[in-house]
Amino acid sequence: MLAIQVLINALVLGCLYACIAIGFSLVWGVLNVINLIHGSFIVLGAYLAWGAYNSLGLSPWYSLLIAAPAFFVFGYVLQRILLNRVITAPVLVTLTLTFGLDLILNNAMIYYFKADYRKLILNPPTGSISIFDVVVPIDRLIATGAALFLTFLLYLLLRRSKVGRAIVAVRLDRDAAVLMGVDVKSIYAVAFGLGAALAGCAGVLMALIFPISPLTSSAYLGKAFVVCVLGGLGSVSGALAGGLLLALVEGIGSVYLGPAHAVTLSFVLLIVFLIVRPQGLLGRKGFE
Amino acid sequence: MTRSHYILFAFLACVAALPLFGEAYALRLGTMACMYAVFALSWNIVGGFAGYPSFSTAAFFGLGAYSTGILMNKGVPLLVSVGVSLVFCLLLAAAFGAVLLRLRGHYFAIASLSLVEVFRELVNNATDLTGGGMGLNIPLVSGSSVMSDATFFFYAMWGLLLITAITVTIVATSKLGFGLNCIRQNETAASMVGLNATLYKAIAFGLSACFVGAAGGLYAAWVHYIDPSDVFDILYSVKPIVMALMGGLGSPLGVVFGAFLYLGLEEVVWRNYIQIHSGVLGVLIILLLLFLPHGLVSLRIEKIRQALFGRKASHV
Numbered sequence: 001m002l003a004i005q006v007l008i009n010a011l012v013l014g015c016l017y018a019c020i021a022i023g024f025s026l027v028w029g030v031l032n033v034i035n036l037i038h039g040s041f042i043v044l045g046a047y048l049a050w051g052a053y054n055s056l057g058l059s060p061w062y063s064l065l066i067a068a069p070a071f072f073v074f075g076y077v078l079q080r081i082l083l084n085r086v087i088t089a090p091v092l093v094t095l096t097l098t099f100g101l102d103l104i105l106n107n108a109m110i111y112y113f114k115a116d117y118r119k120l121i122l123n124p125p126t127g128s129i130s131i132f133d134v135v136v137p138i139d140r141l142i143a144t145g146a147a148l149f150l151t152f153l154l155y156l157l158l159r160r161s162k163v164g165r166a167i168v169a170v171r172l173d174r175d176a177a178v179l180m181g182v183d184v185k186s187i188y189a190v191a192f193g194l195g196a197a198l199a200g201c202a203g204v205l206m207a208l209i210f211p212i213s214p215l216t217s218s219a220y221l222g223k224a225f226v227v228c229v230l231g232g233l234g235s236v237s238g239a240l241a242g243g244l245l246l247a248l249v250e251g252i253g254s255v256y257l258g259p260a261h262a263v264t265l266s267f268v269l270l271i272v273f274l275i276v277r278p279q280g281l282l283g284r285k286g287f288e
Numbered sequence: 289m290t291r292s293h294y295i296l297f298a299f300l301a302c303v304a305a306l307p308l309f310g311e312a313y314a315l316r317l318g319t320m321a322c323m324y325a326v327f328a329l330s331w332n333i334v335g336g337f338a339g340y341p342s343f344s345t346a347a348f349f350g351l352g353a354y355s356t357g358i359l360m361n362k363g364v365p366l367l368v369s370v371g372v373s374l375v376f377c378l379l380l381a382a383a384f385g386a387v388l389l390r391l392r393g394h395y396f397a398i399a400s401l402s403l404v405e406v407f408r409e410l411v412n413n414a415t416d417l418t419g420g421g422m423g424l425n426i427p428l429v430s431g432s433s434v435m436s437d438a439t440f441f442f443y444a445m446w447g448l449l450l451i452t453a454i455t456v457t458i459v460a461t462s463k464l465g466f467g468l469n470c471i472r473q474n475e476t477a478a479s480m481v482g483l484n485a486t487l488y489k490a491i492a493f494g495l496s497a498c499f500v501g502a503a504g505g506l507y508a509a510w511v512h513y514i515d516p517s518d519v520f521d522i523l524y525s526v527k528p529i530v531m532a533l534m535g536g537l538g539s540p541l542g543v544v545f546g547a548f549l550y551l552g553l554e555e556v557v558w559r560n561y562i563q564i565h566s567g568v569l570g571v572l573i574i575l576l577l578l579f580l581p582h583g584l585v586s587l588r589i590e591k592i593r594q595a596l597f598g599r600k601a602s603h604v
Contacts, residue, residue: 034394085578091393092341096533097577099526103570111564218522222405225398264409267402274391274399 001133006255008134010247012144018243019147019205020220021227022154022236023198029234030171030191031079031087036098038199039221040105041071045203046212047113050120060120060204064146067200075196079189087188102217109214117211143205150201154194155236167191171234222263226270232280241281292541293457299544300453304446307439315438319510321551322445324531326503328543329452331528334496336538337465338489339472340389344400345500346524347407348377352501353508353519354411354418357426360509366429370505377501378494385493386486392475401525408520423515426508441510448506452499456540459495468492523566530573536582 020042027035045067052058052066078101086093126138158164169177170187178184210216223246231242246266253265273280306318327345334342352373359369388399411418418424429437459465467488470478479485508514527550528543535546557568 028394032394034397082574082578086581089581090341091397092335092529092533093577093581095341095394095397096526096529096573100570100573100577103573104567107564107567107570111567222402225402229395229398260413261409264406264413267406267409270402271388271399271406274395275387278391278395 002255005134006251007248008136010244010251012136012140012247013251014244014247015144015147015151015240016202016205016209016243017223017227017246018231018240019150019198019202021224021231021243022151022239023195023202024221024224025228025231025234025239026154026167026198027192027195028228030167031083031188033083033087033094033098033192034091035192035195036095036221037102037105038195038224039217039219040102040109040214041075041196041199042203042206042220043109043212043214043217044105045071045200046120046207046210047109047203048200049204049207050118050212053120053122060122060208061146063204064201067204068197071200072193072197074193076189076193078196079192080185083192084185084188106214106217113214115213115215117213119211120207122208139208143208146205147202150198151236151240154198157194158236163187163190167194222267226266228280229270229273229278230280235280238280245281292539293460296453296457296541296544299541300446300450304443307442312434312438315435315442317551317555319438319442319445321548322442322449323503323507324527324551325544325547326445326449326452326499327524327528328531328535328547329449329456329540330496330499332496332532332538332540332543333456333459333468334489334492335529336532336543337459337468337472338492340489341393341397341529342400342493342496343397343522343525343529344381344403344497345528346520346522347400347403348381348497348500349504349507349524350404350411350516350519351380351407352377352504353514354424354504355501356505357424357508357514358417360426361424366509370502370509373505374498374502378498381497382490382494386490389486389489389493401522404520404522404525408516411520412516418516421516423513423518424508426512426514428512429509441506444506445503445510448499448502453540453544455495455499459492460540464488464491530576533581534576 023041024035024038027033027038048067048070049060049063052063053060058066082101083094083097086097122139126142128135128137129141130136158168166177166182166187167190169180169182170184170191174184177187206212206220227239227242227246229242230245231238231240246269249269250262250266254262257265303318303322307315310318327349331342331345334340352370355373355376356366356369359372360366364372384403388396388403391399412420414420415422429440459468467478467483467485470483471485471488475485504519508519528547531546531550532543533546534550535544536542553572554565554569557565557572561568
């Protein structure tokens, strides 16, 4: 029974991890920028859901509809006015720039929301399903479904829409895309906006399950890193595979070694993957 | 030795005179400034010379602090403990470097960043040895007056800075420095002509960690109490990069000036904007990257003159 419970937990958590990582992976893959603000975006999304529920009584599902366009615009503008200026600079510069932005956003959140942990508590509570001894909370199940849906939406967007194909084209070969008439700067901004929108939506979903505090942003960022490297960069199915693998390893690790070692275990996994298979489980040069 | 190296040592000699003028606060600032300069110089070996974006400063700072703290609790004298920490960090980092420096660009940055997390978790969970999240108390060194204690730690940190500066100068002017430069410019070509890139990178990573570890040891003895979230703070990894960017990547004189300037700014910000100090730091980083991407050493008198009194017609 324990094995099945661990497996179910890993499935549920893995989809959420994929949702955390997918926007990060998109930005990294397309722009070649490690977006250190990603964790803070997620926390901001969680605060949005929390605030909307507690002050306006808006259910988190409607918050998703607000978060997606709001974060898209935020990300788009950020890329247009700041990141596009240094996009061709060495790794160190873009990395440090996003770190600086993260310091500002995180500090602003600590200033306004304080560092206390808060929790979005749905009223009435959703309860949980239990079959034999396996227990699955319903809110977690719904969040997982929504995370899968968002991931699928991104996949469709990249596969079917014109702008999605342009993003893939820029990722595959920037120079050829320019020759084909793609406006690379605006595609960068769209990709960054999409990354931010996905982070915001992931934050709304996280608010349903985990406590909210500005201090948790680095934990989300760490998860996104690991999932990206495990799954392969800039690949939707890779993010899913990476998320599931990470959740499974963490689950098994906490059963056998104790929860205190889960973080160490995931980082050891990260380093092993970086060295043995840096392209990740499903890493290829495209969004397949 | 170039002219900038002579200026660097002249500057360090001036810094050594600080206790003649200062009270305890000035000494504390001086000690911090020397510590930051050690960070920046050390980071420069791997980040500036070899061009690998390392985020592992905090990892070895914390490791040095903890190994010194544990040794001192067992009754080993301060300087011996710091020396052991230095050698320990040197060997460990060289071993890690040989593996991690096979990665490039973002991948290396992440791997070095995760080193901090792993070490912090390990220290956090080894409760018997390190006290875990409760932190570790470290015995007082002398027990004499506040002022003599402050002076002692200032000179200890200054001495470490001097050793670091000498080492970095030797590296910069030696075959090792030349090799690291080649690695930064084109690693594949460098190994094609017979340069043992792995060995060079491992030595560079070891050197960039050992002084940071020793600084961590001195810091631990100086503040008498450390805990994992304090010494494994990721900001310790980022600050040296900001200092180096501020002063100018690759130039030892530049990064030391960057470190002193950074400490000055940090102190002003801390004093006046305690609630939003990291936000202000973020704004500073962004302005720096956008408007002065090559650091202060890139500012030439000629350029400033041109900017102030009009530019000559450019070629376009």
